[in-house]
Every structure is written in structure tokens, then in C-alpha cells.
Amino acid sequence: MHLQEVKTPAQEAAFYAVPKAIYKADPNWIQPLEKDLREVFDPEKNKAFRGGSEVIRWILLDGSGTAVGRIAAFVNKKYKAEQPTGGIGFWECPNDFDYARLLFDAARNWLQERGMEAMDGPINFGERDRWWGLQVEGFQPPLYCMNYNLPYYQTLIEQYGFQPYFHQVCFALDPAAQLQEKFYIRHAELAKDPAYRARRIEKKNLDKYAGDFTTVYNAAWAGHGGGKSLELRTVKKMFASMKPVMDEDIIWFVYHNEEPIAIWVNLPDLNQWFKHLHGKFGLLQKLQFLYHKTFSPCARFVGLVFGIVPQFQGKGVDAYLIVEASKIVQKTSAYTEYEMQWIGDFNPKMINIAESLGTHRSRILTTYRYLFDRQKEFKRHPMLN
Numbered sequence: 252m253h254l255q256e257v258k259t260p261a262q263e264a265a266f267y268a269v270p271k272a273i274y275k276a277d278p279n280w281i282q283p284l285e286k287d288l289r290e291v292f293d294p295e296k297n298k299a300f301r302g303g304s305e306v307i308r309w310i311l312l313d314g315s316g317t318a319v320g321r322i323a324a325f326v327n328k329k330y331k332a333e334q335p336t337g338g339i340g341f342w343e344c345p346n347d348f349d350y351a352r353l354l355f356d357a358a359r360n361w362l363q364e365r366g367m368e369a370m371d372g373p374i375n376f377g378e379r380d381r382w383w384g385l386q387v388e389g390f391q392p393p394l395y396c397m398n399y400n401l402p403y404y405q406t407l408i409e410q411y412g413f414q415p416y417f418h419q420v421c422f423a424l425d426p427a428a429q430l431q432e433k434f435y436i437r438h439a440e441l442a443k444d445p446a447y448r449a450r451r452i453e454k455k456n457l458d459k460y461a462g463d464f465t466t467v468y469n470a471a472w473a474g475h476g477g478g479k480s481l482e483l484r485t486v487k488k489m490f491a492s493m494k495p496v497m498d499e500d501i502i503w504f505v506y507h508n509e510e511p512i513a514i515w516v517n518l519p520d521l522n523q524w525f526k527h528l529h530g531k532f533g534l535l536q537k538l539q540f541l542y543h544k545t546f547s548p549c550a551r552f553v554g555l556v557f558g559i560v561p562q563f564q565g566k567g568v569d570a571y572l573i574v575e576a577s578k579i580v581q582k583t584s585a586y587t588e589y590e591m592q593w594i595g596d597f598n599p600k601m602i603n604i605a606e607s608l609g610t611h612r613s614r615i616l617t618t619y620r621y622l623f624d625r626q627k628e629f630k631r632h633p634m635l636n
Contacts, residue, residue, distance in 0.1 A: 257308035265318040282530040324358035337362035339372035389614025395521040413619035417632035419593035423613035437570035449575035452502040463511035471558035519549035551588035
């Protein structure tokens, strides 16, 4: 067996094809869209390339020359850590530690040559909302742009010496289930005040809601726990890209005297439709997607963002928002499953909020860290207040 750096179109094709053999007998695996993966490694599409960041990919060939494993390593200049820390991602490997060690060694050596003192993985070369973490519990079909792997991956990565840096907890609930009584009590208190109003998004007026989203998001997250401010033009672009798959019944805003104070953004789980496309998204697949979207109702919707501006936190706005949304979702939608995107275990406040909604833990992914200096003290992700 030996490694090849991905340089040619043939090697790149092999890089994307590796998972097909590994997961061919796994009914839970949903092949990601190749276009989404290609965008990660496209300097024109991925802004993580800016500022001198670097990335490299390898495929692992067996004795017959067949690609049986892969890995990417990257230095993201915007990635903050206690020590200079690189990343690994898009790791796929047979259940053989010799194969895993060869892949990890290549990544480690490359990162050390660039001054890194640790590597985190498997993570994305970009934002945390995609391709982040190794699945360790709750093996089921992945959400759109969520990592998925077989259980033995945890054994291989920990045998090499990686340690859990933080756990990523996903929560789920039955959207048709009766809410806890406390929600209705808190909702009733706010509902008496005519200053509060809950509204669904309107596709015909996306610019307005993009502005309202930006206001709430920046007030709730910017500057807290490393959160970054969003620019209105970025949100407008994001909403425009989401428009074809938006369901107006599951994106909600709360206003106080017509000022936006809370948001709850959900989308149908696109993998419910993309699983039929086998990783491709050409003209034929786009037609297939439209067919399934039209005639195959999506059973699961996914929570992306839930936030309240600080001055209205702790006043029951969360309960008000959830009850108002449930009036529509429980009566008119075909959804039978709801799952939230992950929350880091370093954020106990948000974990507690998620659990207070009557959820259960649906799956756990883990971000691992490997310190190159094996004598250095390992520290978990710092807790947020």
C-alpha cells in the first residue's frame, strides 16, 4: 500500500469514489453530493483559502492499485486554538490500523512542516456547520452535509492517539407530541401583551426577513464564544440560496413592537431527497430532485438556528415562539421527525435549553485533537459561560 497526493483529475475522481466501497453494505449511508465536496477544495468557492491557508489531499492505494482510503490536511489561518493547530478531514479508511496510521502520519508530517503543533479532526476546511466531527453514537442516516462513518472509525482514531476535544450533541423530538405544560403557561403570559407577535417567513419578502435575521443573530451570537458578526449582504445571499427548499411554515420570527427579537430557522432535511441522486447533481439529477421534492414529502425537518436577543432572554420568548410555531406545524405539516444541528458540550447553557424542550439525544459526533508533543498536557475545549 502507498499514498498518492491528489493532483490529477483521475486521482481526484478516486478521492471522491473511495467511500462507495466502504459503505456499499451500509443502509444508513447517504452519498454526499460531489459538488458540495468539490466546493470545499475550490479556491473560487471556499473563502477559507484566503489569507495563505493551505490544503492537501491523499488517496491510499492497496497492492492492486485500488484507492481504498483518503484524507485531507489543511492549515486554516482563521482557525483559533491554544497552539498552532491544523486540521484533517474527509478521512475514509478500511478497518485496518496500518492503513489509518499511514494516512494520519502523512497528515501529521505535512502539518508539522508548516509549523503546526496539533491537528484536529475530522473537521471541515471551512465553517463548522458542515463536515465536522466523527460519529460515535446514534448511527442513523446523516443530515445534509453531516459527516457519517462506521463505528470502527472511533477505534482507529483513538488507537492512533487522538483524544476527544469536544463532543457534538444532536437533539431530536417528535413534532406531533404534546408540548410540556410549562410552554403553554409561559406562552399565555406573553400572548396577553399585544407588543409581541410571531410571524412565519414570506418568500416574497426575503430581503426584509434577511435583515431581521441579521439583527437577531448579531445581537445573540456576535462576540459570544467566538461568534462572528454576519453582514446583511451575506444573509441575503444565504436566504436566496435557501429559497428553493424553504418551507414557510418552519421558519419563524418574533417581534416586540415590530422590532425583531427572536428567530427559529429550520429546513427540510435535504438528504431525504438527495439520497436518490447517488452523489450527482447534473441536469438529470436536478429533474429527479424536483420530482422527489414534489411527490415525496420530506418526513424530517432540521433545526439550524434558534436565538433570542439578550435583553429578551429569560422572559418566556422561547416558549412563545415554540407554541406559536407548533400551532401550524402540528396541524398542517407532514413532518414526523425533528432534529437539531449539533451543540458543543462546551456550551452547557444551550444544552440545557435543548433538553428543556423535551428532546432526546439523537446522535453524538466528536471533534478529536492530537498534540504532536506527546508530553504536553491535553486540554478539552474551554467551557462557555
